[in-house]
Amino acid sequence: MTILKTYVFAFxxxxxxxxxxxxxILRARQGVKVPAVYKVAGLDAMDEAIxxxxxxxxxxxxxxxxxxxxxxQTLAAMSILGYVAxxxxxxxxxxxxxNRNIIVYPISEEIVKQAYSEVGKPDNFKIENVxxxxxxxxxxxxxxxxxxxxxxxxxxxxxGAFWAESLIFAEVGANAGAIQISGTANTHQIPFFVAACDYxxxxxxxxxxxxxxxxxxxxxxxxxxxxxxxMVGVILILVGTVLxxxxxxxxxxxxxx
Amino acid sequence: xxxxxxxxxxxxxxxxxxxANYFTGSKFITTxxxxxxxxxxxxxxxxxxxxxxxxxxxxxxxIRAKREGYVFSxxxxxxxxxxxxxxxxxxxxxxxxxxxxxxxxxxxxxNATVYATLVFYIGSAAYRSFRMRSLEATIxxxxxVVMMLGRVPLGRMLLGxxxxxGQMADWILSVPNSAGMxxxxxxxxxxxxxxxxxxxxxxxxxxxxxxxx
Numbered sequence: 001m002t003i004l005k006t007y008v009f010a011f012x013x014x015x016x017x018x019x020x021x022x023x024x025i026l027r028a029r030q031g032v033k034v035p036a037v038y039k040v041a042g043l044d045a046m047d048e049a050i051x052x053x054x055x056x057x058x059x060x061x062x063x064x065x066x067x068x069x070x071x072x073q074t075l076a077a078m079s080i081l082g083y084v085a086x087x088x089x090x091x092x093x094x095x096x097x098x099n100r101n102i103i104v105y106p107i108s109e110e111i112v113k114q115a116y117s118e119v120g121k122p123d124n125f126k127i128e129n130v131x132x133x134x135x136x137x138x139x140x141x142x143x144x145x146x147x148x149x150x151x152x153x154x155x156x157x158x159x160g161a162f163w164a165e166s167l168i169f170a171e172v173g174a175n176a177g178a179i180q181i182s183g184t185a186n187t188h189q190i191p192f193f194v195a196a197c198d199y200x201x202x203x204x205x206x207x208x209x210x211x212x213x214x215x216x217x218x219x220x221x222x223x224x225x226x227x228x229x230x231m232v233g234v235i236l237i238l239v240g241t242v243l244x245x246x247x248x249x250x251x252x253x254x255x256x257x
Numbered sequence: 258x259x260x261x262x263x264x265x266x267x268x269x270x271x272x273x274x275x276x277a278n279y280f281t282g283s284k285f286i287t288t289x290x291x292x293x294x295x296x297x298x299x300x301x302x303x304x305x306x307x308x309x310x311x312x313x314x315x316x317x318x319x320i321r322a323k324r325e326g327y328v329f330s331x332x333x334x335x336x337x338x339x340x341x342x343x344x345x346x347x348x349x350x351x352x353x354x355x356x357x358x359x360x361x362x363x364x365x366x367x368n369a370t371v372y373a374t375l376v377f378y379i380g381s382a383a384y385r386s387f388r389m390r391s392l393e394a395t396i397x398x399x400x401x402v403v404m405m406l407g408r409v410p411l412g413r414m415l416l417g418x419x420x421x422x423g424q425m426a427d428w429i430l431s432v433p434n435s436a437g438m439x440x441x442x443x444x445x446x447x448x449x450x451x452x453x454x455x456x457x458x459x460x461x462x463x464x465x466x467x468x469x470x
Contacts, residue, residue: 001282011279014450021454072449075456079463102304105311107464128315132308136364138371150326164372171378174385185445187438195386203441207448210463222455229447 008257021225028221037220042181042199043212046080049155049179050087058154059094059129060084063144063169064108065160065184066100066137072207073185074104077160078111079210080183084157085115089124096147097130100140105132141165148172158193159183159206170196183209264459271457312337400429 003011028034053060062084064077081097088095097112099105109130116125133143145168148156156173158166159182166182166189173180174196182193183201193200201209204226211219240251270293276283277290316330340359348356387398406412407426416422455461 001276001280001286003279004281007279014275017447017450018454021451022458025458025460072452075461075464076448076452079461082463102308103301105308106304111464127311128318130311131315132311135305135308136368138368142371146329164375167375167378167382168371171382174382185441185449187441187445190441192382196382203445204448207445207452210461214463218460219455222451222460226444226447226451229451230444233443233447 006256009255017225017229020228021222024221024225025218028217034217034220035224037208037212037223040201040205040208040212042183042201042205043209045179045181045199046084046157046213047087049157049181050084050091050093052179053088053154054091054093056154058152059096060088060155060157061144061147061151061153061173061178062095062097062157063160064097064099064104065158065162066140066165067104067161068101069103069107071161073161074101076207076209077183078104078107080157080159080213081108082111082115083210083213085112086119089116089119089121092121092124094126094129096151096153098140098144098147099130099132100135100137102132102135105130137163137165141168144169145172148176148178152176153178156180156197157182158197159201159209161186162189162193167192167196173197260462260465263465264462268457268459271453309337309341404429 050060062081064074064081065071067074069075085095085097087093095112097108099108109127112130113122113125113127116122131143131147133140144165147153148169149172153173153176156169156176156178158169158173158180162169162182162184163186166184166186170180170182170193180197181199181201182197183206184190184193185203185206187203190200190202194202208223208226211223236251243249243251273286273289273293277286280286313334316334319330320327320334343359344356347353350356383401387394387401389395389398403422404426406415407422407424412422413420452461456464
C-alpha cells in the first residue's frame with residue numbers, strides 16, 4: 001500500500017495533528033492544568049435563551065442544519081443539541097428539534113430522549129417534538145418557517161452546516177421575536193447569521209462548543225492542539241508569503257505533494 | 258456497553274476510512290469501503306421510512322384533534338402519500354413522463370419560489386444590520402454601499418463613467434474579505450479535523466447522547 005499522490009503532505013499533517021491531540025489529551029488526563037478558554041458569548045447565551053423560553057412558556061427551536069451525518073458540523077451540532085435538550089428537560093421547556101437529513105433525524109431523537117432520561121424525566125419526552133420535515137432543502141426551510149410562525153419559539157438555535165436557507169431561518173426567527181443563537185463553519189453563510197442573529201458562533205467556535213459546554217478537561221485539552229495547528233498555519237502563511245515573493249516554489253511544491 | 262460498542266465500531270470504521278482515503282493498492286480495503294458505502298445507502302433508504310412514520314404521526318394527531326390549521330396537515334399527508342403511491346404504482350421510474358412532469362412542474366417551481374423569497378429576507382436583514390448604531394455598523398454600511406454601487410452601472414454613472422467604485426468593490430472582495438474568510442476557514446478546518454479525531458478516539462460522545470457533564 002502506498003499513499004495517494006497529492007495526499008502525502010495532508011496525511012502527515014493529519015498524523016502530526018493526531019499525535020499532538022493525543023499528547024494534550026494525555027496531559028489533561030494526568031491532571032496538567034488546561035489553559036483557560038476565552039469566553040464565547042453565543043455559548044454562554046444558551047442558558048439565557050432557554051431560561052427566556054421557560055419564563056415565557058414558549059418552546060425552543062433547534063436546527064442542526066442541512067448537512068449529512070458525515071459532516072463534522074452536524075456532529076458538533078449534535079453535541080450542542082445534547083446540552084440544550086438536557087437544560088430544556090431540567091426546566092420543563094419544550095424543545096422542537098427539526099431535521100432535514102433523514103439519518104440525522106433518528107440521532108436527534110435518541111439524543112433528546114436520552115437527555116430527558118438523564119435528568120430523570122423520561123416521561124416528559126415528547127416524540128412529536130423531534131421532527132423530520134423534508135429531505136428537500138427549501139421544503140425544510142418552509143416547514144421551519146411554518147413552525148416559527150405557528151408555535152412561536154422564544155429561542156431559535158441554528159447550529160450546524162447551513163446553506164441558502166440560513167437567512168430564511170434567521171429572519172423568520174427574528175420576526176417571531178425569538179432570541180437567536182447561530183453557528184456555522186460555512187463561511188458564505190456566516191455574514192447572514194451575523195446580520196440577523198443575536199449571537200453567532202464563527203467557524204471553529206462551533207467545534208469547540210462541546211468542550212466549552214461540558215467543561216471536561218480532556219476535551220478542553222484537545223482545543224490546545226487546535227491552537228497549535230493555527231500557529232503552524234500562521235507560520236506557513238508567513239514563510240509562504242516570503243518564498244512566493246522571492247519566486248521560490250519550495251513550499252508550494254511541498255504542500256501539493 | 259450501550260456507548261462502548263458504538264464507539265468501538267466508530268473507531269474501527271474511521272481508521273478503515275482514513276486508510277481507504279489516503280492509501281492505494283489494497284483491493285480488500287477498497288472493496289470493503291465500497292460495500293460500506295452501499296450499506297449507508299440502504300440505511301438511508303430505510304431511514305426515509307422512519308421519517309415518513311414521524312411525519313404521519315405528527316400530522317395525523319393534528320388532524321384527529323382538529324387543531325388550528327389541520328387542513329394543511331391533511332394536504333401535506335395527501336401530497337406525501339399521493340406522490341409516493343403514484344410513483345410506485347403508476348410511473349415506476351424516475352424517467353417516466355408523468356413523474357418528470359410532477360417534479361419539473363410542481364416541485365422545482367415551488368423550490369424556486371422559496372429560494373426567491375430570500376430577496377425580501379436579505380432586504381429586511383440588511384435594513385436591521387446597516388443602521389448606523391455603532392462604528393462597526395457604520396463600516397458595514399459604507400462597505401455595503403461601495404459593494405452595491407460597484408456592482409451596478411449606476412455606480413459608474415454617478416462618477417461620470419469612472420470605474421473607481423467597481424475597482425474598490427473588487428479590492429474589498431479580493432483582499433480584506435478573502436483574508437478574513439481564509440482565516441475563518443483555516444480555523445474551521447482544524448476544528449473539523451479535531452472534532453473528527455475526538456469522535457474517532459471516543460473522547461467526544463455528544464452525538465451518542467448527553468454532554469458528559
